[in-house]
Amino acid sequence: MKTYSPKASELTHKWYLVDAKDKVLGRLATEIASRLRGKHKAEFAPHMDNGDFIIVINADQIKVTGQKSTQKVYYRYTGKVGGLRETTLAEMMKKKPQDVITKAVRGMLPKSALGYQLITKLKVYPGAEHPHQAQQPEVLDI
Numbered sequence: 001m002k003t004y005s006p007k008a009s010e011l012t013h014k015w016y017l018v019d020a021k022d023k024v025l026g027r028l029a030t031e032i033a034s035r036l037r038g039k040h041k042a043e044f045a046p047h048m049d050n051g052d053f054i055i056v057i058n059a060d061q062i063k064v065t066g067q068k069s070t071q072k073v074y075y076r077y078t079g080k081v082g083g084l085r086e087t088t089l090a091e092m093m094k095k096k097p098q099d100v101i102t103k104a105v106r107g108m109l110p111k112s113a114l115g116y117q118l119i120t121k122l123k124v125y126p127g128a129e130h131p132h133q134a135q136q137p138e139v140l141d142i
Contacts (some may be wrong), residue, residue: 004026005045005142006043006045006048006050008048009046009050011043011050011088012041012073012123013051013052013053014052014053014137014138015052015053015055015132015135015136015137015138015141016035016052016053016054016055016137016138016140017055017056017130017138017140018032018055018057018133018142019057019058019139020043020056020057020058020059020061020062020101020141021058021061022061022062022063023061023062023063023142024063024064024070025062025063025064025068025100025101026089026103026104028062028069028101028142029104029105029108030108030123031142032054032056032101032105032122032142033105033109034035034053035051035052035117035140036051036052036054036105036121036122037051037053037110038050038051038052042062042084047114047116048114049118049121051118051121052120053121053135054121054122054123054125054133054135054140055123055124055130056088056090056098056122056125057096057098057125057127057128057129058100058127058128058129059098059101059124059125059126059127059128060097060127062093062100062101064089068089069088069089069090069093070087070088070089072088072089073086073087073088073089074086074087074088074089074092074103075087078134080101081083085114088106097126098124098125098126101124102119102122102124103142104140105119106119
C-alpha cells in the first residue's frame with residue numbers, strides 16, 4: 001500500500017473570514033495557524049501548501065489573559081550598536097494591532113520557505129472592513 005501524496009493541481013484553497021472581537025490571542029492564533037497549514041484537511045501533506053486563506057477583522061479588539069498587555073515585550077534590532085528596541089503588547093496594540101496577530105501566527109508556522117509562503121495567505125485588518133469581498137469568504141467561527 002502506497003502513501004497518498006496530493007498533487008498541487010488537486011488542491012483547493014478556500015477563503016475564510018474570522019472576527020477577532022473578544023477572542024483570546026493565543027487560542028485564535030493556533031486555530032489560524034492550523035488552517036493556514038491545512039492540518040484540518042484529510043489530504044494534509046507537511047511539505048505542501050494545502051491550507052486556506054484567512055481574513056481576520058477587528059484585530060484591534062482582541063483580548064489577552066493575565067498581565068500580558070504590560071509584561072509581553074516584542075523586540076527588534078535596528079542593526080546598529082545599542083539598537084535593540086522594545087515594545088510592549090499594549091503599545092503594539094495602539095500602533096499596529098494587525099502585527100500582533102501576524103507575529104503570533106508566524107511563530108507557529110514552519111521556519112522555512114513553506115512557512116514564509118503560508119504567512120502571505122493571512123490577511124489581518126484592524127477594523128471591520130476588508131477588501132476581499134470578491135473572494136466570497138465563508139465566516140469561520142473560532
